[in-house]
Amino acid sequence: MTGAIGAAVQVIVVAVGSPLLVGVMRQVRARLEGRAGAGIWQPWRDLRKLMRKEPITPHGTGWVFRAAPLLLAGTALVVAAVVPLVTTASPLDGVADLFAVTALLALGSVALALGGLDTGTAFGGMGASREMTVLALVEPTILVSVFALSIRVGSTSLGAIVTATVEDPLAVISPASVLAAVALVIVTIAETGRIPVDNPSTHLELTMIHEAMVLEYAGPDLALIEWASAMRLSVLLGLLASLFFPLGIATAGTGMLALLLSVIVLVLKVAVLGVLLALGEVFMAKLRLFRVPELLAGSFLLALLAVAASFFLA
Template sequence: MNAIGYVAVAGQVMAVVIGAPLLTGWMRQVRARLEGRAGPGPLQPWRDVRKLLRKEPITPVGTGPAFRAAPALLVATTVVAAALVPLLSTDTPVSAHADLIVVVALIALGTLALALAGLDTGTAFGGMGASREMTVASLVEPTLLLSVFALSIPAGTTNIPAIVSSAAHAPARLASPAGLLAIAALAVAILAETGRIPVDNPSTHLELTMIHEAMVLEYAGPDLALVELGAQMRLTLLLGLLSSLFAPWGIATSASWAALAVALALLAAKVLLLGAVLAAAEVFWAKVRLFRVPELLAGSFLLALLAVTASYFLNGAA
């Protein structure tokens, strides 16, 4: 493996880490303009992170290792997943290890860490948020697996770079019934995993409806900065995964500096477009009632199951 592969891995990680706050600021700016407001600007999330890093860390009395380790674990698992997912190139030193189950397990590990941190605080809000988060995760993680597994059947492997490479060489599969069902299921799962409307509202602190915010209310200073950065990175990573799976055009499939530069530019364009679409949709969507969230996620799981069934029969017939 030459140096280009290592640069591609480093570029993917840096794109997620540096670009995550910019994506969040971009989405807030799009939403503000659609609502008739000026907005704080796309660089505001980076200013918030810098401000929090300068503050004194505060740890609530009675909390244990789970509370202190959760922010770093959330960021670390997202960084490892960003290195594995083929955002820029399918030919990297870690491509052989980028299995679908490994990536979903890393995402689930970050979710579990935050849930344990919420329980570790011993507060009513923390326990409530952890309970709700695990309820959502129990339906989201299988949906993530099945929706991508529907695309793995034509490729004959659960290795994500191989799936993306196969889709890039046969884009007609993405327009098939299995592909359309899979993209719908994965989109709903990403909304739930990242705590976006209609499943959760990332900008609210209303105790009757919040899920993610209830688990992190006790964090402050650098720990809160890591939690916010980790959440933004997960959104960027999952939108990048969505674009790689269903719009794989431009991803480098060979060792080439020019192909890598084009892939970086197209990744930024695709993720910014998906972020703008999501922000615009949130202006017109309303958050569903908490007791209706399992119904929504069960519907997305059913779509993913239908995608797997359709992919199996279509490829079996072929």
């Protein structure tokens, strides 16, 4: 029962807290840039405003355009339910496999790219092409880097990997874990469209990737996309914290008090990672588009080195 409650709490925390995380990151950037900022609640105000608007569908688009926001938000919610963020004793732990979670993330990205292509506009096709280029390098890196962590556990279940780390915290202090952590940090930035890979606050046609695919969306559809993007950011940061710093995460046999403590610790860890990411964005410049594959190829090489280190140093 505690595991089922933990899975439900994960979804609620991610769904409610993700826009707040984006608001915190924007506020940190604003303060460092000498601006007052709109406040951490502004993303929720934006979502409320968008939900009240009339949905508009461009002429010539089909069901792919309309289904993309729903599929993106649905996959984000499913991943939030199965990934071990609050507890490792979830009844959904059996489906929290590395390959299944990566496939769900890829499915959401592909759905949004198809929605951009369905508009028939130059910006939609350009953004979809760039998104698929990034996706082709990001998803294999996620698989390989987490696979490096699964070698010592003997399972690709994310719950089993996190449980093994909870039982042996010093296992993360190894060359394989360090290489995998660096690779995952890079692909998390790329997957969520943050600087230096992409800039979520710009609409310059020469630089935008994610924003180019959503230019034709409006109203509730755009609200779903923005909400889902925030959830994906929260889930990936939470997964990063669970894999390499699972302090406070509830395990099998723990009670409700431990579950409550785990929720508080998760919020703090994700908030700290979000603030660090915002700090990095202030002091880094966006890479040229043609340099992005080089960065992602470097992260894939680090993931391969992590796998090699896991075999040779085991």
